[in-house]
Amino acid sequence: MAKNDNSVNIENAKAAEGERYHHGDLRSALVEEGLKRLQQGPAEALSLREVARSVGVSATAVYRHFPDKQALLHALADVAGDRMASAFETAMAAAKPGKDAFDAMGRAYVHFALKNPFLFKLMMSPEMMSGIAAEGRPRTRGMAMLTSALSELSGGKMSSEVQNIRRLQAWSIVHGLAMLMLDGLVPADEKLIDDVLASKIV
Amino acid sequence: MAKNDNSVNIENAKAAEGERYHHGDLRSALVEEGLKRLQQGPAEALSLREVARSVGVSATAVYRHFPDKQALLHALADVAGDRMASAFETAMAAAKPGKDAFDAMGRAYVHFALKNPFLFKLMMSPEMMSGIAAEGRPRTRGMAMLTSALSELSGGKMSSEVQNIRRLQAWSIVHGLAMLMLDGLVPADEKLIDDVLASKIV
DNA sequence: TTCGCCATGTTAGCACCGTAAACATAGACG
DNA sequence: CGTCTATGTTTACGGTGCTAACATGGCGAA
Numbered sequence: 181m182a183k184n185d186n187s188v189n190i191e192n193a194k195a196a197e198g199e200r201y202h203h204g205d206l207r208s209a210l211v212e213e214g215l216k217r218l219q220q221g222p223a224e225a226l227s228l229r230e231v232a233r234s235v236g237v238s239a240t241a242v243y244r245h246f247p248d249k250q251a252l253l254h255a256l257a258d259v260a261g262d263r264m265a266s267a268f269e270t271a272m273a274a275a276k277p278g279k280d281a282f283d284a285m286g287r288a289y290v291h292f293a294l295k296n297p298f299l300f301k302l303m304m305s306p307e308m309m310s311g312i313a314a315e316g317r318p319r320t321r322g323m324a325m326l327t328s329a330l331s332e333l334s335g336g337k338m339s340s341e342v343q344n345i346r347r348l349q350a351w352s353i354v355h356g357l358a359m360l361m362l363d364g365l366v367p368a369d370e371k372l373i374d375d376v377l378a379s380k381i382v
Numbered sequence: 383m384a385k386n387d388n389s390v391n392i393e394n395a396k397a398a399e400g401e402r403y404h405h406g407d408l409r410s411a412l413v414e415e416g417l418k419r420l421q422q423g424p425a426e427a428l429s430l431r432e433v434a435r436s437v438g439v440s441a442t443a444v445y446r447h448f449p450d451k452q453a454l455l456h457a458l459a460d461v462a463g464d465r466m467a468s469a470f471e472t473a474m475a476a477a478k479p480g481k482d483a484f485d486a487m488g489r490a491y492v493h494f495a496l497k498n499p500f501l502f503k504l505m506m507s508p509e510m511m512s513g514i515a516a517e518g519r520p521r522t523r524g525m526a527m528l529t530s531a532l533s534e535l536s537g538g539k540m541s542s543e544v545q546n547i548r549r550l551q552a553w554s555i556v557h558g559l560a561m562l563m564l565d566g567l568v569p570a571d572e573k574l575i576d577d578v579l580a581s582k583i584v
Numbered sequence: 585t586t587c588g589c590c591a592t593g594t595t596a597g598c599a600c601c602g603t604a605a606a607c608a609t610a611g612a613c614g
Numbered sequence: 615c616g617t618c619t620a621t622g623t624t625t626a627c628g629g630t631g632c633t634a635a636c637a638t639g640g641c642g643a644a
Binding site (some may be wrong): 304345 | 426506507508511512525547550551553554555556557558559560561562564565566567568574576577
């Protein structure tokens with residue numbers, strides 16, 4: 181067993197979770213803990229000190245792995261983007277091509293948002309998405325999938341400008357519905373989602 | 383001049399803006415200052431102490447007029463709601479009835495959001511809108527106007543359920559577009575707004 | 585007018601936050 | 615074995631929202 185696939189075996193990571201001075205894989209643990217908290221509350225309510233405490237490490241240890249709080253949030257947004265992309269993939273796979281797939285994407289979008297409200301909101305926040313820093317980062321993977329899928333699906337017989345507008349219309353209605361439901365302005369009713377998305381434009 | 387209309391003349395309010403112990407109209411001043419700051423930054427970045435400092439009063443004076451920070455934010459959201467309602471009124475007045483008025487509402491919605499991004503976001507946030515506490519409050523006036531106008535406009539020859547769905551579709555697309563542009567995910571282009579809203583459903 | 589109430593301010597102090605600086609530990613590698 | 619360096623720790627600073635206790639001063643009743 182010379183060099184088999186024990187790829188990341190930095191001193192056995194979390195095995196023997198004693199009180200070693202060096203954690204083993206703090207960065208992952210912090211992200212994990214962050215994700216757990218984003219299942220229960222908004223990113224604004226996420227405190228570095230609290231996360232560190234939960235992981236069992238001093239508050240400032242976080243700074244060995246993230247230059248500041250924003251950086252941790254960016255990492256979490258990246259995970260969110262990946263998860264959203266996965267959701268899209270399975271949604272697309274389960275639907276047959278054409279308009280069916282199109283609707284599937286829309287529903288997947290809203291469902292992802294409703295099932296991961298805080299993760300979704302974090303990912304969509306200007307701080308995460310804006311700026312060239314976000315270009316090509318994992319957190320944009322979901323968005324990239326969405327737009328490219330919409331491009332394919334929304335019919336190729338239109339000029340690219342019209343196509344672009346159709347795409348934006350689709351994105352708007354889906355995003356708007358998700359936001360309205362997320363913010364409690366509209367009841368997050370399953371049937372309502374179907375009804376609203378069923379007869380949508382495009 | 384027995385009892386003429388000097389309605390609110392509490393020691394001349396802001397006349398002689400000296401360093402009197404009692405401010406005269408602190409509450410209004412705080413709201414004013416809050417609004418000023420919401421023109422330049424998000425509600426999350428609004429600090430009570432800073433607002434108090436700007437108004438020239440101690441940090442804790444705020445608590446004589448608002449039980450906590452949320453309360454001040456609620457007051458600001460109320461102003462936002464009123465302003466949005468006004469925007470709708472003028473938009474409706476300028477448009478002739480029918481589909482024209484309908485489009486006018488949509489554009490007014492997006493424009494209001496883009497011109498008052500932080501106020502809009504504050505107003506729409508769950509903390510402001512959710513709960514029965516918000517029912518009938520000024521901050522919901524904009525929303526109320528919107529939905530009632532949409533009801534009237536979206537044609538009366540549909541069942542109320544279908545009507546409801548149409549209304550929600552309209553709201554979704556308009557809200558979604560506003561949010562995407564607000565969050566920088568889509569360029570806030572004037573022409574783009576027209577294009578997206580022009581051929582919308584309903 | 586004088587007294588005292590009380591709305592409206594104040595200062596002091598608490599617990600929390602993000603973060604910088606300096607120090608401690610221990611694994612890796614010469 | 616010795617030292618370098620990645621990764622932890624403690625300490626400290628200035629900021630926050632908020633509570634408690636005290637100060638001011640305008641207004642109505644005695």
